[in-house]
Amino acid sequence: MFTFMESITLFVAVIIGGLASVEGSIMGAAFVILVPQVFSAYKEMVPVVYGVTIVIILIFEPLGLYGRWFKMRLYFRNWPFR
Amino acid sequence: MTQFLQYTISGLSTGAIYALVALGLALIYRSTRILNFAHGDITTAGTFFAFTLLGLNFPYVPAFLLALVFGAVLAMAFYFCVLIPAQRREATQLGQITLTLGLGLILQGLVAYFGGTETQAFPFPLSDTKIYHFGGLVISQLSLGTMVIGLLACLCLYLLVQKTRLGLAMRATSENLPAAQTMGIPTRRILALSWGLAAFLGVLAGLFLAPALLLDPFFMLEPFLKGFAAAILGGLNSLPGAIVGGLILGVAESLAGGFISVAFKNTLAFLIIILVLLLRPEGLLGTEFKERV
Numbered sequence: 374m375f376t377f378m379e380s381i382t383l384f385v386a387v388i389i390g391g392l393a394s395v396e397g398s399i400m401g402a403a404f405v406i407l408v409p410q411v412f413s414a415y416k417e418m419v420p421v422v423y424g425v426t427i428v429i430i431l432i433f434e435p436l437g438l439y440g441r442w443f444k445m446r447l448y449f450r451n452w453p454f455r
Numbered sequence: 456m457t458q459f460l461q462y463t464i465s466g467l468s469t470g471a472i473y474a475l476v477a478l479g480l481a482l483i484y485r486s487t488r489i490l491n492f493a494h495g496d497i498t499t500a501g502t503f504f505a506f507t508l509l510g511l512n513f514p515y516v517p518a519f520l521l522a523l524v525f526g527a528v529l530a531m532a533f534y535f536c537v538l539i540p541a542q543r544r545e546a547t548q549l550g551q552i553t554l555t556l557g558l559g560l561i562l563q564g565l566v567a568y569f570g571g572t573e574t575q576a577f578p579f580p581l582s583d584t585k586i587y588h589f590g591g592l593v594i595s596q597l598s599l600g601t602m603v604i605g606l607l608a609c610l611c612l613y614l615l616v617q618k619t620r621l622g623l624a625m626r627a628t629s630e631n632l633p634a635a636q637t638m639g640i641p642t643r644r645i646l647a648l649s650w651g652l653a654a655f656l657g658v659l660a661g662l663f664l665a666p667a668l669l670l671d672p673f674f675m676l677e678p679f680l681k682g683f684a685a686a687i688l689g690g691l692n693s694l695p696g697a698i699v700g701g702l703i704l705g706v707a708e709s710l711a712g713g714f715i716s717v718a719f720k721n722t723l724a725f726l727i728i729i730l731v732l733l734l735r736p737e738g739l740l741g742t743e744f745k746e747r748v
Contacts, residue, residue, distance in 0.1 A: 377676065377680075381556070381560070384556070385560070388553055392549075415568075417564055417567040417568035417572070418564055418568060419564065420560040420561070420563050420564035420567075421560070421561050421564035421565060421568070422564075423557070423560045423564075424556075424557040424558060424559070424560030424561030424562075424563075424564065425557070425561060426557075427553060427554070427556065427557030427560070428537055428554060428557045428558070428561075431541060431546060431550045431553055431554055431557070432537070432540055432541050432544060432546070432554075433544075435544075435546065435547075435550060
């Protein structure tokens with residue numbers, strides 16, 4: 374059941390959620406489950422979506438989804454006074 | 456004895472494929488310290504490109520040459536368009552390795568989308584069933600061709616790396632990047648060329664493997680993992696090591712499959728790898744871990 378592809382999918386989840394953050398892996402897992410559902414009409418395109426997301430995240434947002442959320446929270450915490 | 460030689464010969468022909476894949480991986484690793492997880496998928500993309508061209512009634516030689524160039528251009532484009540921007544933003548080593556995994560996923564999806572997931576037979580000028588006899592030994596035209604091409608590719612790579620100015624620049628870049636830059640070597644172009652060369656070797660292996668297996672978007676996954684293991688067995692930063700590792704892996708696999716059982720084919724090969732790495736963690740011909748003290 375756990376093929377090589379499966380372990381790659383889990384790895385993708387960790388990368389997209391954000392390396393070294395527990396909350397991130399939950400978000401990443403949600404992403405990895407959501408994408409095949411949304412793209413169920415184009416099954417072959419699912420790895421492409423994963424790959425493009427990895428490339429974009431690693432270049433522009435190395436901390437992943439968790440890092441983005443963290444920054445947004447920090448911004449709104451002291452929102453009017455910055 | 457004849458049987459032993461027979462298995463050895465068929466192992467050498469598989470080993471030549473592994474050696475080509477391993478050479479590509481070692482070439483990239485030793486110059487950029489990146490493990491290229493997209494190697495198998497670049498190879499698949501190149502092979503599918505050749506398959507499409509053959510479907511459009513191209514003759515064999517131009518189709519294969521175009522496929523080799525296509526693979527090389529793909530790898531170079533990845534280096535220039537993705538890796539260099541990532542390095543500008545100070546991506547970590549792990550980040551760059553993960554980028555190659557991303558490229559692999561993208562290519563895998565695109566190949567599955569445009570090429571179709573069903574298995575197809577790959578037309579090839581050398582036949583799998585035509586057989587030559589040497590004494591008591593039997594060898595098919597395809598395996599003979601694979602061996603010859605593998606040896607030729609290794610020889611050409613040796614001449615390129617050891618005897619030309621370009622090879623000198625490549626060796627300098629892989630040994631010490633800042634020093635090479637100060638000496639006026641265009642390191643970025645040299646590294647892009649290493650990527651292209653690695654993809655070229657990979658597609659070459661894919662073209663000779665496709666007629667033996669059947670063509671589908673995942674046909675390179677197992678040879679890629681084997682080539683990876685072969686590169687580690689020989690020492691990841693050594694080019695001769697990659698060749699030796701590939702040949703050893705191929706022969707060990709074939710002998711185990713022939714004399715013990717087909718089920719032990721992979722087991723014995725990887726047992727050998729584990730034993731070698733226990734005794735020499737840097738691989739058979741590698742020097743990596745000694746320098747680091």
